[in-house]
Amino acid sequence: SQTIHQWPATLVQPVGSPLSLECTVEGTSNPNLYWYRQAAGRGLQLLFYSVGIGQISSEVPQNLSASRPQDRQFILSSKKLLLSDSGFYLCAWRVDLREKLFFGSGTQLSVL
Amino acid sequence: QKEVEQDPGPLSVPEGAIVSLNCTYSNSAFQYFMWYRQYSRKGPELLMYTYSSGNKEDGRFTAQVDKSSKYISLFIRDSQPSDSATYLCATSPNTGKLIFGQGTTLQVKP
Numbered sequence: 001s002q003t004i005h006q007w008p009a010t011l012v013q014p015v016g017s018p019l020s021l022e023c024t025v026e027g028t029s030n031p032n033l034y035w036y037r038q039a040a041g042r043g044l045q046l047l048f049y050s051v052g053i054g055q056i057s058s059e060v061p062q063n064l065s066a067s068r069p070q071d072r073q074f075i076l077s078s079k080k081l082l083l084s085d086s087g088f089y090l091c092a093w094r095v096d097l098r099e100k101l102f103f104g105s106g107t108q109l110s111v112l
Numbered sequence: 113q114k115e116v117e118q119d120p121g122p123l124s125v126p127e128g129a130i131v132s133l134n135c136t137y138s139n140s141a142f143q144y145f146m147w148y149r150q151y152s153r154k155g156p157e158l159l160m161y162t163y164s165s166g167n168k169e170d171g172r173f174t175a176q177v178d179k180s181s182k183y184i185s186l187f188i189r190d191s192q193p194s195d196s197a198t199y200l201c202a203t204s205p206n207t208g209k210l211i212f213g214q215g216t217t218l219q220v221k222p
Contacts, residue, residue, distance in 0.1 A: 006155075042214065043200070043212050043213065043214040043215060044156075044200070044212040046209070046210075088153065090155055090156070097204075098144060098204075100146065100158055100161050101146070101158070101202070101210055102158060103148075103155035103156045103157070104155050105154060105155045106153065106154065106155045108153060
């Protein structure tokens with residue numbers, strides 16, 4: 001069966017520090033991968049998605065970036081965090097564009 | 113106008129009640145419909161997935177889609193305190209981009 005791993009669960013970072021969140025999927029090949037952000041009391045905002053290695057689409061201009069160095073690995077990064085980057089970050093995957101979307105457990109990021 | 117509208121609530125019901133959660137969408141091209149349950153500080157969990165008008169039942173949960181009215185619903189029978197969570201509707205056109213509602217917070221009181 002397929003599983004998705006996301007870490008860390010909680011992260012507290014100072015303003016201006018770098019960020020690296022990692023997500024891996026097991027049990028499937030060539031998944032579509034997604035990064036979402038959820039601000040407190042608000043809906044899910046799609047940040048990036050990838051349909052294959054090295055293929056990254058950005059939905060919202062910001063100081064975040066994403067990379068997919070391996071088929072089942074998706075990384076969210078920032079060189080310098082802003083206060084506004086605080087939020088709940090979710091990685092997700094699905095087999096293809098018509099199928100069900102499955103989420104990881106999320107990372108609560110607090111930028112202080 | 114948002115592509116998917118969902119009343120954020122909060123919705124508070126007594127244990128055992130039937131809960132009705134609703135979303136409306138604006139684009140008739142949307143073909144796939146999902147409901148997610150999200151507990152606080154956890155990832156959303158897929159509850160229901162459907163791509164046609166009508167009802168789909170799974171245990172205490174029933175998803176209903178009315179494409180003519182662009183209206184989707186989730187019904188929870190015999191609600192339990194463990195059902196207290198935020199419920200997110202989501203829909204997608206054939207292009208695959210998933211559009212989420214804002215989420216409705218549900219509290220089931222014992």
